[in-house]
Amino acid sequence: MQLLLLPMAFLLVPKAQAGEIIGGHEARPHSRPYMAYLRIKNKKKYMCGGVLVQKNYVLTAAHCKGRSITVILGAHNIRKHERTQQVIPVKTAIRHPNYHPKVNDIMLLQLQRKATLTAAVSLLRLPRRGEQVTPGMVCRVAGWGRLDLNTSTATLHEVELEIQQDEQCISCYRHRYNRTTEICVGDPERNQSTFKGDSGGPLVCDNMAQGIVAFGKKNGKPPRVETKISSFLPWIKRTMRRFQLQRPD
Template identity: 35%
Template sequence: MSIFWFITTLLLLNFCTPGVDVVNGKESIPHSRPYMVYIRDPQTPSEACGGFLIREDFVLTVAHCYSHLMVYLGVNNTIYLPEGIEVDAFPHFVNKTPGDDIMLLKLKTPVTLNKTVNIIDLPETNRENISSNCMVIGWGRQECKKKSLSSVLREVNLTLLDSENCTTPHTLCTQEEAGPARVFI
């Protein structure tokens, strides 16, 4: 699996509109994804992003995630947030286009790893083949047309389809069990 695949997977966190929406997904088993990080701006708590813990002191997320960020680790249900950790943000935009972005967040306090907070395994960089099977994980909306966010971590398995069949830019076409879907990045 290449680093490109991880970045693509990360961008899948941005599902229907900006946010971390998981449509037609199921609730994750609590703390089964210890690398997932809940990110929000304390000044705008109704908006949130997801990310991956890639080191004890770094989180990988999308650059359009907001400003004054705090990260919360070991979160399954956002109603019960632990104490947040302040970060320094290092955003990167490709072509200055939303959806073509990535951001590293350096934690001001490195975390102690345990069974509910752990690092995601990065892929070997020498493999360039991208699997068509992926998982989208997040705390966002469960339906594109509803504004309310899920308070629990949700996930859905998807199969990526040939991108030549996608009709709009910045779209990954997928097939899910319930039928075709589009993931906008």
């Protein structure tokens, strides 16, 4: 497994809370202003990623549910109090109504107040109807945490991943993979991947959120599975309209 060398000044995060980008590199600070860091409290504390799609809505994975969730926007180093950061508690976590483990793994987080859009905090566009990825496209995923099974970092890292034919994931995951609602990502011949804790982060293709990091093999090897956002656009729009009256000013 590829090991990236890190400066000693980087702070380590506890293994149980770490996410992982394998075979990638550190992102330029605040170059992904749509990224959301989710600090989740359940029986244990853990983290996920997310994407800001409206000033008071973050899109993430349904399995990132917890007793309480705090969203941190505008972060690069999640162990520092950067002046760019906006820390906003989640008002309502809205899972897809037909969510089951590894099925319909998508959730909207309604924030207690609207984010202030800045150079370090901005929205990412969702796909329009018919805008989908195709095998061979190269997209990007970012997340915080370990760079391999033993190396952690507190700074945002990113990796480029190639969209695969559905058959690659059908071969790996069989009945757990649904070509209608999921995207197969990551060349199995390359040691580049997302991993635990990157869940909920966006798959970004042509400056558009096309997928949500969902699941994969326990060893982090590609290909891995992303929730296909375009398949859930009606639910996303309907849900945000439904909670319209509850939105903060």
